Amino acid sequence: MGRYQPPIYVYRSLGASRVGRRVVVVGAGPVGLALAIDLRLRGIDVALIDEDDTVSTGSRAICWAKRSLEIFDRLGVARPIVERGITWNTGKVFHRDRLVYGFNLLPETDHAFPAFVNLQQYHVEEALVARADALGAEVLWNHRLTGLDLRGQPTLTVDTPDGEVTIEADWVLACDGAKSQVRRLMGLDFRGQVFEDRFLIADVHMQAEFPTERWFWFDPPFHPGGSALLHRQADDIWRIDLQLGRDADPVEERKPERVVSRLRAMLGPDRRFELAWVSVYTFQCRRLERFRHGRVFFLGDAAHQVSPFGARGGNSGIQDADNLGWKLALVLKGAAPEHLLDSYDAERGPAADENILHSTRSTDFITPRSEASRRFRDAALSLAGDHGFARALVNSGRLSVASVYRNSPLSTPDVDAFPERLCPGSAAADARVGDEWLLPRLGGDDFTLLRFGSEDSEGIPSVDALGSSVARDRYGAESGTAYLIRPDQHVAARWRRPTREQVADALARATARVS
Numbered sequence: 001m002g003r004y005q006p007p008i009y010v011y012r013s014l015g016a017s018r019v020g021r022r023v024v025v026v027g028a029g030p031v032g033l034a035l036a037i038d039l040r041l042r043g044i045d046v047a048l049i050d051e052d053d054t055v056s057t058g059s060r061a062i063c064w065a066k067r068s069l070e071i072f073d074r075l076g077v078a079r080p081i082v083e084r085g086i087t088w089n090t091g092k093v094f095h096r097d098r099l100v101y102g103f104n105l106l107p108e109t110d111h112a113f114p115a116f117v118n119l120q121q122y123h124v125e126e127a128l129v130a131r132a133d134a135l136g137a138e139v140l141w142n143h144r145l146t147g148l149d150l151r152g153q154p155t156l157t158v159d160t161p162d163g164e165v166t167i168e169a170d171w172v173l174a175c176d177g178a179k180s181q182v183r184r185l186m187g188l189d190f191r192g193q194v195f196e197d198r199f200l201i202a203d204v205h206m207q208a209e210f211p212t213e214r215w216f217w218f219d220p221p222f223h224p225g226g227s228a229l230l231h232r233q234a235d236d237i238w239r240i241d242l243q244l245g246r247d248a249d250p251v252e253e254r255k256p257e258r259v260v261s262r263l264r265a266m267l268g269p270d271r272r273f274e275l276a277w278v279s280v281y282t283f284q285c286r287r288l289e290r291f292r293h294g295r296v297f298f299l300g301d302a303a304h305q306v307s308p309f310g311a312r313g314g315n316s317g318i319q320d321a322d323n324l325g326w327k328l329a330l331v332l333k334g335a336a337p338e339h340l341l342d343s344y345d346a347e348r349g350p351a352a353d354e355n356i357l358h359s360t361r362s363t364d365f366i367t368p369r370s371e372a373s374r375r376f377r378d379a380a381l382s383l384a385g386d387h388g389f390a391r392a393l394v395n396s397g398r399l400s401v402a403s404v405y406r407n408s409p410l411s412t413p414d415v416d417a418f419p420e421r422l423c424p425g426s427a428a429a430d431a432r433v434g435d436e437w438l439l440p441r442l443g444g445d446d447f448t449l450l451r452f453g454s455e456d457s458e459g460i461p462s463v464d465a466l467g468s469s470v471a472r473d474r475y476g477a478e479s480g481t482a483y484l485i486r487p488d489q490h491v492a493a494r495w496r497r498p499t500r501e502q503v504a505d506a507l508a509r510a511t512a513r514v515s
């Protein structure tokens with residue numbers, strides 16, 4: 001098999017040694033690209049600088065969660081990702097040589113997107129770059145941020161093949177990854193935990209008939225004492241993670257003969273495969289204390305990091321972009337006060353905490369740090385096949401879902417009785433409405449009033465879903481019910497029979513025009 005050939009993107013000069021740009025995104029990874037696309041769709045000019053001239057290669061994100069796919073759909077990039085990727089909904093957990101249980105991450109029907117699509121990060125980034133280009137984002141490859149002066153207007157120093165360039169910006173959006181230069185230049189530290197266990201991550205090319213499911217083993221016969229994970233990706237590439245322990249030597253463990261012998265033990269002596277990428281990782285669960293610092297915002301891995309168990313890294317970064325894009329656009333258009341932007345930290349901070357909590361718990365369960373924890377884990381695994389309570393204790397990674405902004409200052413608390421599902425702060429649920437999907441009709445450019453036979457509200461685009469029994473059921477709706485949906489498709493407020501004043505008040509709160 002030919003190795004993946006990354007594209008080389010063309011360097012373009014800014015044309016002067018000092019320029020001004022309203023919004024500068026630092027880092028064209030999945031998060032920076034998603035944010036630039038979102039801003040362009042909202043009519044905002046955006047410059048995106050990246051130190052490199054290609055997509056990220058090697059073993060990185062593969063699992064894109066339903067919520068990311070819905071956001072990608074809003075951004076106009078879901079189709080190439082879903083078409084090329086591998087759709088899956090089922091996970092299986094094995095202990096030693098037996099199947100403990102299986103789970104379906106999307107037991108409901110009537111959703112446009114599956115629980116997950118697996119696609120290599122480089123393919124996703126390629127799709128995002130094409131979309132950003134098509135929308136006229138100014139993507140500046142080979143532009144490396146080296147300096148940031150925040151004493152007055154934010155001023156970035158950028159190294160380019162033509163020498164140093166200075167960019168004066170109104171807003172700096174740091175999407176420059178786990179080793180964020182913006183973070184370093186501002187002297188900001190991550191707080192959290194670093195895990196010492198090393199993991200071998202191998203992407204192998206092979207023809208295999210295994211079902212498209214997530215398989216996770218604790219202490220399997222082919223890798224005693226460790227854990228293992230198997231996932232299918234596009235192009236007949238399979239991701240295999242093997243826990244190596246704390247004392248593993250990363251240089252030795254990367255050697256092809258060593259990797260091949262570990263994989264032979266797992267895949268059997270007759271399986272033909274080729275190594276595509278091999279890396280040895282340790283993982284961190286940590287975050288910046290605040291994601292907004294004046295005119296600088298941190299998103300994605302620059303703001304927080306988690307272990308890959310749960311696929312929460314890239315997926316939560318996409319939700320960061322989804323959260324900030326509409327707010328910044330409204331502020332730049334003068335349609336909302338600047339302090340609307342504080343809600344980015346108020347909403348995405350707790351989301352990061354939740355991701356870190358889940359990720360830390362999974363990593364603790366997978367790599368127990370004491371003999372007592374290991375015994376507890378093995379007992380839970382032994383009982384989980386027959387007992388539901390033990391199954392709930394088994395944690396091979398709680399997989400990424402949409403964050404619920406429970407205590408958001410932008411939400412209007414319920415005054416009417418509703419089921420907990422889709423409470424204010426939740427991401428709206430999909431359903432079929434006639435021949436269409438509901439989600440693409442919600443949010444986007446503006447707030448939307450999702451009506452169930454209720455009155456139209458002047459000036460707010462609206463969708464009537466009374467005719468869809470699935471939507472009525474999911475939204476706990478009766479005739480007269482209405483939901484106010486934000487541009488990022490999260491619920492701002494809901495009522496059984498709202499007045500125009502109630503809708504207007506909720507809209508004012510959701511745009512920080514009243515508190």
Ligand SMILES: Cc1cc2nc3c(=O)[nH]c(=O)nc-3n(C[C@H](O)[C@H](O)[C@H](O)COP(=O)(O)OP(=O)(O)OC[C@H]3O[C@@H](n4cnc5c(N)ncnc54)[C@H](O)[C@@H]3O)c2cc1C
Nearest residue numbers: 027029030031051061062063145176177300301313314315
């Ligand atoms: C083994 C592994 C498996 C993973 N699996 C998953 C998964 O299945 N699902 C998931 O959601 N996540 C997964 N992740 C996490 C995911 O890869 C990251 O969360 C994601 O890449 C973060 O995206 P980002 O855009 O924030 O940062 P990055 O992807 O790191 O992008 C940062 C960008 O900034 C640029 N940059 C850096 N410094 C500068 C500078 N000084 N000037 C200009 N540009 C700069 C870089 O070139 C890069 O393009 C996995 C990670 C690993 C390691």
